[in-house]
Amino acid sequence: MSRPNVTPQPWNPDALDVLYAWPNQFWTRGNLVTSASGDVRGTSGTSRDLTSPQDRQILRLVRAEAEILIVGAASVRAEGWHLPPAAHVYVLSASGNVPWDTCPDRSRVDLVVPEPQHSLEQTVDELMASISSTAVTRVLCEGGPRLLTALVSQGYLNELCLTVVSANVADVTRSANSLLRGARTWAATSLMTGTQPESIFSIWRCVTE
Numbered sequence: 162m163s164r165p166n167v168t169p170q171p172w173n174p175d176a177l178d179v180l181y182a183w184p185n186q187f188w189t190r191g192n193l194v195t196s197a198s199g200d201v202r203g204t205s206g207t208s209r210d211l212t213s214p215q216d217r218q219i220l221r222l223v224r225a226e227a228e229i230l231i232v233g234a235a236s237v238r239a240e241g242w243h244l245p246p247a248a249h250v251y252v253l254s255a256s257g258n259v260p261w262d263t264c265p266d267r268s269r270v271d272l273v274v275p276e277p278q279h280s281l282e283q284t285v286d287e288l289m290a291s292i293s294s295t296a297v298t299r300v301l302c303e304g305g306p307r308l309l310t311a312l313v314s315q316g317y318l319n320e321l322c323l324t325v326v327s328a329n330v331a332d333v334t335r336s337a338n339s340l341l342r343g344a345r346t347w348a349a350t351s352l353m354t355g356t357q358p359e360s361i362f363s364i365w366r367c368v369t370e
Contacts, residue, residue: 193304323364
C-alpha cells in the first residue's frame with residue numbers, strides 16, 4: 162500500500178536537481194504521466210495531451226543521466242522514437258512490431274521479444290538479470306503501465322516518478338496504489354503542484370527494501 166507522508170508544495174524548479182537526483186547505487190526508476198482517471202494518452206492517442214512544460218522538464222532531468230531505458234513497443238508505436246541523450250534502449254514487444262524505419266539510431270536499441278511460453282514477468286526477470294550483470298546503475302522505465310507493474314510485481318522498481326493531471330492528492334494516491342500493487346510499502350517523498358495544466362508531480366519510493 163502506498164501512502165503520502167509529505168505535504169504538497171508549490172512547483173519549485175530550483176529543487177528539481179536534488180529531488181530527482183539518481184542515488185549512488187543500482188536504481189530502477191519509473192516515470193509516467195496519467196490523468197486522474199488513469200488514462201496515459203489523450204485524444205490524440207499520445208501522452209502529449211497530458212504533458213506540460215513542467216512535466217517535460219522533469220522528464221529531461223531523469224533521462225539526462227539514465228544509462229538504460231526500458232519501454233514497451235506500444236508506447237514507441239504511439240509516441241514515436243524519443244531516444245534519451247545517452248542511454249541504451251530496450252523495447253519489449255510481444256509481436257516484434259516496432260517502427261524501425263523511423264528509428265534515429267538502431268545501434269542504441271535492442272528489441273526484446275518474449276519466448277512464446279513466457280509471461281511479461283518472466284521476460285522482465287531475464288532482462289533485469291542481464292542488466293544487473295553489467296556495470297550500469299541507472300535504469301529508467303517509461304512504461305506503459307503494464308510494464309511498470311511487472312517491474313513492481315517482480316521487486317525491481319525502486320522509485321516511481323508519477324505525474325497526475327487535473328488531480329488532487331487523493332487522485333495521486335489512488336493512481337500510485339494502482340501501479341504499486343503488492344506486498345511492499347511505498348511512500349511519497351515529494352509532492353509538487355503545477356499549473357500548466359494543474360498537475361501533481363510526485364515521487365514514490367519503496368520503504369520495505
